[in-house]
Amino acid sequence: MELFPRGVSLAKQRIPVVLVAGFLGSGKTTLLNHLLNNTRGTRIGVVVNDFGSVNVDAMSVAGMVGSMMSLENGCLCCSVDASGLDAVFDKLTRPGTDLDLIVVEASGLAEPRGLVRLVLASGNPRIEYGGLIEVVDAVEFEATARKHPEFATQLPLADLVLLNKVDRLPDAEHVLETVRAHAGATPVLPTVNAAIDPELLFDTGGVRKHEGTAPRQLSFDDLREDDCGEHAHAAYQSLVFSVDGAVHPRRFAEFLENRPPGLYRMKGTVYFGVTGYRDRYLLHTVGGYVRLTARRWDASARRATELVLIGAGIDADELRERLGSCEETEPEDVDPQNMLPVLRYAES
Numbered sequence: 001m002e003l004f005p006r007g008v009s010l011a012k013q014r015i016p017v018v019l020v021a022g023f024l025g026s027g028k029t030t031l032l033n034h035l036l037n038n039t040r041g042t043r044i045g046v047v048v049n050d051f052g053s054v055n056v057d058a059m060s061v062a063g064m065v066g067s068m069m070s071l072e073n074g075c076l077c078c079s080v081d082a083s084g085l086d087a088v089f090d091k092l093t094r095p096g097t098d099l100d101l102i103v104v105e106a107s108g109l110a111e112p113r114g115l116v117r118l119v120l121a122s123g124n125p126r127i128e129y130g131g132l133i134e135v136v137d138a139v140e141f142e143a144t145a146r147k148h149p150e151f152a153t154q155l156p157l158a159d160l161v162l163l164n165k166v167d168r169l170p171d172a173e174h175v176l177e178t179v180r181a182h183a184g185a186t187p188v189l190p191t192v193n194a195a196i197d198p199e200l201l202f203d204t205g206g207v208r209k210h211e212g213t214a215p216r217q218l219s220f221d222d223l224r225e226d227d228c229g230e231h232a233h234a235a236y237q238s239l240v241f242s243v244d245g246a247v248h249p250r251r252f253a254e255f256l257e258n259r260p261p262g263l264y265r266m267k268g269t270v271y272f273g274v275t276g277y278r279d280r281y282l283l284h285t286v287g288g289y290v291r292l293t294a295r296r297w298d299a300s301a302r303r304a305t306e307l308v309l310i311g312a313g314i315d316a317d318e319l320r321e322r323l324g325s326c327e328e329t330e331p332e333d334v335d336p337q338n339m340l341p342v343l344r345y346a347e348s
């Protein structure tokens with residue numbers, strides 16, 4: 001097993017669609033603006049879901065993005081059939097638009113479950129589900145949860161929770177603990193002005209940042225270009241796992257099924273090397289969502305498994321140990337039946 005190899009090649013695939021939900025005023029538009037200000041060349045398409053006739057949110061992000069679209073007819077999540085959203089995705093994925101990421105801002109009153117379903121059910125072959133971010137107002141959380149208990153119970157549905165506005169609390173620890181308790185396995189990041197590291201959502205320039213010999217805490221100073229103020233607790237970890245060869249499909253599937261709490265994202269290439277399945281498999285996980293796509297190897301490519309893992313509050317040593325135990329030195333002897341548990345995540 002080798003950590004931090006020469007680099008992990010992450011082939012450009014479908015365009016991830018990230019959903020941003022959260023209660024009224026929690027900081028969704030602020031997050032959008034932060035992402036748009038920190039694109040580092042990444043092209044982001046924005047779908048703003050306005051509630052009511054005045055397009056306030058669209059105005060506040062206008063002028064910052066080439067492909068911006070706003071759904072004129074009110075609440076996106078209320079549209080029962082997915083065709084409206086698909087039409088928007090079709091426009092955003094037209095040849096020439098060349099987007100790297102699509103962000104859909106839900107209305108403050110949206111029910112995120114419906115939105116996730118709409119994206120997963122989309123017939124557009126150019127997009128993939130990129131995760132649900134739930135923005136929570138740290139000051140208002142407890143009052144909101146008392147009034148609308150469903151708001152707290154839906155936190156585990158998200159792939160990432162931002163506990164925003166922690167600057168407005170003298171001590172955010174208590175509410176952080178409460179939100180983490182509600183969020184279950186979903187990572188919770190405290191933020192100010194929703195200033196997350198864009199790397200959580202899209203690749204901001206290859207693997208340079210992952211080089212080194214140990215997982216490291218990426219600081220926002222490393223990455224951000226704006227000055228959004230304090231980022232006291234907004235830390236997450238990123239590590240690269242690499243095996244110079246194959247992993248055992250069944251053991252790897254067990255890992256996928258029991259990913260540790262806090263592991264938000266995995267991406268990279270998996271090699272199983274089993275007879276009949278000698279392709280490379282591109283892995284994309286975000287929150288609970290897992291997808292494997294088979295691709296041919298370049299003739300000269302080294303057959304290896306190389307993954308980037310990103311999360312908050314993850315135990316890097318444990319992760320490395322668990323993934324390390326998936327290594328398989330004699331994949332040609334593995335019964336192809338063992339591929340079944342991973343193939344259910346696969347698409348051609």
Ligand SMILES: Nc1nc2c(ncn2[C@@H]2O[C@H](COP(=O)(O)OP(=O)(O)OP(=O)(O)O)[C@@H](O)[C@H]2O)c(=O)[nH]1
Nearest residue numbers: 023024025026027028029030108164165192193194
């Ligand atoms: N102090 C403080 N204010 C913040 C922070 N994040 C956002 N705000 C402010 O909170 C207000 C609401 O933020 P928005 O980003 O508009 O919230 P939203 O979720 O898009 O609001 P709706 O679209 O109404 O649901 C704005 O005035 C922001 O400037 C933060 O971390 N700290």
